[in-house]
Amino acid sequence: MKKLLLPLGFAALMISSCGEKPATELTLSGLNPADFQTEVNYQPVDLYTLKNKAGMEVCITNFGARIVSIMVPDKNGDMKDVVLGFDNINDYMNVPSDFGAAIGRYANRIKDGRFELDGETIQLPQNSFGHSLHGGPQGWQYQVYEAKPIHEASIAMTRISPDGDANYPGNLVATVTYTLTEDNAIDIRYEATTDKKTIINMTNHSYFNLSGDATKPITDDVLYINASTFTPVDNTYMTTGEILPVAGTPMDFTTPRPVGSEINNDEYDQLKNGNGYDHNWVLDTNGDVKLLAAKVTSPESGISVEVYTNEPGIQVYTGNFLDGTATGKKGIVYNQRTGICLEVQHYPDSPNKPDWPSVVLEPEQTYNSVCIYKFTVEK
Numbered sequence: 001m002k003k004l005l006l007p008l009g010f011a012a013l014m015i016s017s018c019g020e021k022p023a024t025e026l027t028l029s030g031l032n033p034a035d036f037q038t039e040v041n042y043q044p045v046d047l048y049t050l051k052n053k054a055g056m057e058v059c060i061t062n063f064g065a066r067i068v069s070i071m072v073p074d075k076n077g078d079m080k081d082v083v084l085g086f087d088n089i090n091d092y093m094n095v096p097s098d099f100g101a102a103i104g105r106y107a108n109r110i111k112d113g114r115f116e117l118d119g120e121t122i123q124l125p126q127n128s129f130g131h132s133l134h135g136g137p138q139g140w141q142y143q144v145y146e147a148k149p150i151h152e153a154s155i156a157m158t159r160i161s162p163d164g165d166a167n168y169p170g171n172l173v174a175t176v177t178y179t180l181t182e183d184n185a186i187d188i189r190y191e192a193t194t195d196k197k198t199i200i201n202m203t204n205h206s207y208f209n210l211s212g213d214a215t216k217p218i219t220d221d222v223l224y225i226n227a228s229t230f231t232p233v234d235n236t237y238m239t240t241g242e243i244l245p246v247a248g249t250p251m252d253f254t255t256p257r258p259v260g261s262e263i264n265n266d267e268y269d270q271l272k273n274g275n276g277y278d279h280n281w282v283l284d285t286n287g288d289v290k291l292l293a294a295k296v297t298s299p300e301s302g303i304s305v306e307v308y309t310n311e312p313g314i315q316v317y318t319g320n321f322l323d324g325t326a327t328g329k330k331g332i333v334y335n336q337r338t339g340i341c342l343e344v345q346h347y348p349d350s351p352n353k354p355d356w357p358s359v360v361l362e363p364e365q366t367y368n369s370v371c372i373y374k375f376t377v378e379k
Helices: 012-018 089-094 269-274
Strands: 004-007 038-040 043-045 047-051 057-061 066-073 079-081 114-117 120-123 146-151 154-161 172-180 185-194 222-225 229-231 278-282 294-297 303-309 313-317 340-345 367-377
Touching: 047 154, 047 172, 057 172, 066 367, 222 313, 269 278, 294 340, 303 340, 340 367
Parallel strands: none
Antiparallel strands: 004 047, 038 043, 047 057, 057 066, 066 079, 114 120, 146 154, 154 172, 172 185, 185 367, 222 294, 229 278, 278 313, 294 303, 303 367, 313 340
16 A cells, blocks of 8 residues: 555545545544635645555644644554644634644744844844744744645645745745655655845644653653753743753753653752753754654653754753643643653754854755654554
C-alpha cells in the first residue's frame, strides 16, 4: 500500500479519481474533515492527511500550518494520538493557542518588541510582558497558508508575508514542507526568501503527550537534551544574555530523567522564573541534523519522539500555562503540564544579542531550517 496524502476537503471528482474514501469519513484520529472546511479572510481552509505503510497518520490544517493529530503505535501496537489540539476549525480560530502551529516570522520572544536593523529601530506588536512573542497577537499561527501537495506523503504550506506585516520589513515568502517518512518521522523543512533585509526564526509548536492520554501530565516522561548550556531568563521569560552551564542544576538533561523530577523546585530561580521549564537550551550538535538533539519517552506507552535539527537551540516548554480553560479533541480539558513542546530555533531575542547566531535574512539568501520528529517504540 502506497503512502497516502489525502486533501480531505476536495470534491468527489478528486475522490473518485483517486479511489479514496469519501471526505465525510473520519480520520484514524477521529477527526471529521468537514469540521475544518471553511474560509478565513476569503482563503480556503481544509484538513489534510498523510499516511505511511506502517499505518502512521498525520493530520494537518493550513490554518496556521498546524499539525492537528499524530497517530503512532504504542508498545502494544495500539494507535495513539500524541499531540494536543482541537477537533474543529472554529476552536483554532477562537481559542488562543499555538497548538501544532508553524510559528513566524519570529518564534519565541523579542525584548520589548523592538530591535534595530541597519540603524533603523523596528517596533513590533507586544503581547507578552511587553515583549513580542511568536510574531505578536496576529502571528502566523492565526494566518492561512496556501496548501500544495507535493507527492503522496508530502505537503507544502506557503505564506506570503507582505512588507510591514506586524512591522517586519520585507516581502517574505515562507514555505513549510511536511513529509511523513517510512520510518515514522515527520520531516519539517522551512524555507524563506525576502526582497529586503529582515529577520526570521520559524519553529513548530506541537504539544506532545506521548502517553496518548491528554488527561495525564507529561511529568513522568523521560527527557534527554543534548546540551551542556542554556540561556537563562528573567521573570518576564526574557533571556538575560547569559549562556550558563547546566551541570549541577535542574536544567541538566544530558542524562535522561523524568521531566517532573525537579520541575517544582522554586528554590532554583530559573524554574521559578519560568513557572517550570520554558527555556532555550544551546545544543551541542553544532547544526548537524544527523545528531540527536533531544528525546522524550513515555514510560506508559513506550512511545518516544526523537528530535533532529540544524538549528542551534531548542526551547523546551512543559505546558505550564495550560490551565483547564481549553477543551481539546475528544472533549478532554487541557490542564497544566499535559503537553511538552520541543521547539527547535535560534535563540530568543537574537536580534538584540549580536554575539549570538544571526537571524538576519538578506535578499540574496534563502532561509533553511530543519526539524525532524522521529517516533519509535520502547517495549
